[in-house]
């Protein structure tokens with residue numbers, strides 16, 4: 001950069017400072033956000049591909065920044081994963097999901113399972129499983145109503161401790177889903193080893209569904225997953241053509257803007273009250 005001349009160098013330097021300042025203040029604000037209760041869970045419907053009945057909800061975090069902006073997870077989860085804040089945030093989201101399930105139950109609503117996104121960074125903490133089990137215990141929630149969405153990359157590490165962790169969680173009754181399936185390196189063999197309940201076909205596949213090569217791979221994945229007794233859900237479904245295609249090819253569940261965007265819990269309750277989505 002220096003070679004490009006004095007002016008360029010100066011400009012570069014200045015914007016670096018601005019970027020550094022921005023990320024510093026974001027990090028500073030993020031550290032306060034948990035204590036100040038600035039996070040909010042949005043819920044996105046998952047439906048049965050055949051009946052259109054509501055079968056679950058994915059909890060997706062939003063940060064209501066005190067400056068009035070709603071910040072999407074893509075703009076702060078990576079930072080939290082880097083600076084270790086992800087553990088506190090995950091505890092918050094998991095507890096929020098448990099408490100939400102209890103509130104629905106107490107309000108006499110039909111509840112549907114909630115899935116919570118889990119960043120692999122929390123596996124570095126030895127007490128992560130224990131912490132989740134403890135939260136389920138404290139909130140007295142049915143573990144069968146909770147699902148962890150974990151991206152497939154961690155599966156191939158084939159780490160003994162991790163395998164034991166997943167087994168312990170599964171014994172409690174909690175479900176495991178492999179998120180963004182198809183973007184990493186997992187094989188169905190690993191899925192079998194971990195006895196995951198669900199695989200979630202990544203949006204990039206859904207988008208390319210009507211392309212012959214993708215369609216061929218997708219059909220094979222669905223067939224194999226079913227042979228291993230797994231549920232298959234496709235995410236990022238935006239068009240009726242995609243939904244029809246998935247239904248015809250035995251995909252079990254679908255999720256995406258075509259059905260519903262992620263919405264605040266108050267709106268999601270209306271879906272619980274009227275669980276067949278037209």
Ligand code: C2E
Nearest residue numbers: 060061072073074077093117118119236237238256257262
């Ligand atoms: P993800 O788990 O793959 O979640 C799906 C993302 O796609 C969500 O974005 C969702 O709003 C969006 N989406 C859903 N349907 C459609 C569709 O039909 N079309 C398109 N184009 N997009 C759709 P969101 O909420 O911004 O979350 C982004 C990512 O941030 C998530 O990807 C997940 O990796 C992470 N994330 C979200 N909430 C949490 C959380 O509570 N904890 C952790 N650790 N990560 C989270």
Ligand code: CA
Nearest residue numbers: 058117149179
């Ligand atoms: Ca997810």
Ligand code: CA
Nearest residue numbers: 179180202235
């Ligand atoms: Ca995903």
Ligand code: CA
Nearest residue numbers: 151179180202
């Ligand atoms: Ca993702």
